[in-house]
Amino acid sequence: MASKASSNRFQFGRSIGRLPTRHVLIYLVLILGALIAMFPFFWMISTSLMSLGEAQGTRLLPTALHFENYANAWQEARFSLYIWNSVRITVITLAGELLFSVLAAYAFARIQFPGRDLIFALLLSTLMIPAMVTIIPNFLTVTWLGRIGPIKWINNWPALTVPFMGSIFSIFLLRQFFTQIPDELFDSAQIDGAGHLRFLWSVVLPLSKAPFMVIVVLSFIGAWNALAWPLLVTNSPDWRPVSVGLYSFIDEAGQMINLMMAGAFIVIIPILVLYFFTQKQFTESISRSGLKG
């Protein structure tokens, strides 16, 4: 071997990589992994189309497609309301979160003021605090606010949205992005007589579609997964988001596995649609955050 010219040996090593048997092995492993990853989805969809008897048996595929399960689940659990609730919770939260985060991130990135880094470090340190520490006092605060103020907080949008409008994660993400915008842009805008807000509105925001997309996607996922907090602050379906709705439906459906699976699939569809359409940003957003529990 040692006597061979190194270029030869290199090609030899490369040609091994093209041998089909290795590819076949790799494909076998990948397919096995995909089967394991996909089986629960397959079983869910398949069972959701079975009759009750089939669903409780050992069949893998339905004999006839019972699409009426979806209609029944839809009626029994008011999924339309739950999905609408989750959507409006997300939209209200996003509106506040984006507004406040953009302003704060811009100030942290581009304005000099005393105590800036200290305040930012203090805000970042809140990421360390486990949710279980803050959930109890926040529940008390929210109840208190609802009792003294003009609007109801519990069972209403404020309790579900306002606590999430101040998001250090979004501020951090946007700040990272804003610091990369070259200073020359700001200098020339200042010469043209634009202040901070004007510069932010007409130069920075049009450039920031990518981080906005990340925040939007993460908010949607967050809203679709939220369980503990909505369990606490909603006690009627009026503002109940999908996760809580599905959770209570699981208990109500009991042995009606086919309806349960239909409900689960209904809840998954919006997120899957979002995933398949914005696949690249979606994967990137989640990978960058590492925050989903």
Next chain:
Amino acid sequence: MKHQENRSRPASLPDKQPPDASRLAAWLTPRRRRQWREYLTGYAMIAPAVLLIFVFGIFPVGFALYVSLHKWRLKRGDIIGLANYTDAIGPVAYLLVFGLGVGLLVWGILKIARLRTDSKRGGWPFLALNAPAILLAGAGLAFVRWTIVLLPHVLDIADKIRGVERTRALFIQLLGEAFSMEAVLAARVTMLWLILGAALAAALTLLRWPSPRTLQRQAELAVNWFLIGVAAILLGYVYGEMMAAYDLAVQSGEDPGFLAQFISIASGLILLFIGWKLWRRAEDQPSTPLFFLRLGAATLFIVGGWIMIGELPVVVAAGDPDLWVGLRATLFYALGTIPFQLGISIFLAVLLFQNLRGSQMFRVMFFMPYVTPVVASAAVFRQLFSNRQQAPVNAAMKALGLEPLQWLWEPKGVFQVMALKLGLENWPDWAAGPSLALAVIMTFSIWVFVGYNTVIYLAGLGNIPKDLGDAAEVDGASRWQVFRHITFPLLSPTTYFLTLISVIGTFKAFNHIWVMRLDAALGTTDTFSVVIFTEFFEKLRYGYASAMAFILFAIILALTLVNNKIQGARVFYG
């Protein structure tokens, strides 16, 4: 004289107003004005977000601490000190508070000593600056006291306002009443005097030594004096509680043995700490005999420390069994998921990185479990691993000739279940492992997170320079050798990041466990977060749940500290 001093002060310290408008105008040069406008813009822009994060992210920590010191079942009851903590982890709570007090005391004193040596070298007045610093620290403590006295009255407004028509005027009136309660007023007077004194002293020192460094050093000293003050309060509290318990025990003729226990364990821990320090410094010794002397002393301290804390398990066992079950479940969960997740995903990532045809499609499929809303996928797993004979997994078991199992309904340990199947009747309890139900939940967790970890590993693989592996292959390294000696070490930052995220995720894990936990599993599936939530949500013990949450917080903080110590040595940032 005073006004001249004022003008000579730098722009960043404008806390004293010149007496008349013309002086103000003279002081506000256009440049200063622009700078101040810039500052104010900055503060105004961060204000809403900072306010929200403060109210729902920072204030709750103090509030939770406040709640945890009360008997608080749905409604606020009496202050009961550390009783919630001792209910949870036994008298160790006192030990921890004692340790915290000692730690803060040592930290504060060391910092102040360091500042003192710095003052000798830098030639700045140490003693003179300490006066305003101590006053400022006192003002800080007085402010904390004032908030604590005020808080219950503000909280009570909600009860007073019930049933009455809610108007702005009424709320303002009630708020005013809360602020002017007798105790609140008394606390406020102390606070105001201390603030006034601190401001005066600070102004005097600033006049004498006008420099921004003066202010900064004062602030630094004040922070450390504040910590020392907190430490004194904590230690005083523990001492008082111990003495009270001792007196009680003497009066009722019981054996006051716990005091000896406490002293023994506390000094044991201190010995362990000293031993550890000596051990670490031993290498720095100039000569061999000294090195061995240090090592010997360290060993002595450590052995002595171990013997003295020998009673710790007995003391700890006095706590809440639910909490220990929760901790055990969390530990099993972490050990049973993280290595598998990382191992499987690094394997899949390396395979996907070959960029064969269709890799993208596999990536999408592997990632799907992670994208799916957890409640939905957990509902599916609850049916797959149901205890029904016809449930998919049990049907598969039957097809393989195995007996069906109870799965999520099974509180018995995994190894115990296996041993029973193999005919070993008296399998020891300590080797039972996580319950079968918890094992199913762990399987779910692996199923969900493998896709996520794979994507992160793929990103990590993309960052490794390609020529490194090629060069090694040229030198005749096998694929496995390239992976073992090049790829894997270069991936260590990614592995480190994923481990960290997963450990944090373990402590946060809630949604899927909440969906899959069944009464039949007898709480063996409840990790720490779930235990806290049940105490809060189902048993309505707010004070106790808050105390538990703080114990969780302490564990996470301790893990973070340990992790930061280890990280530097192990991770290779190529």
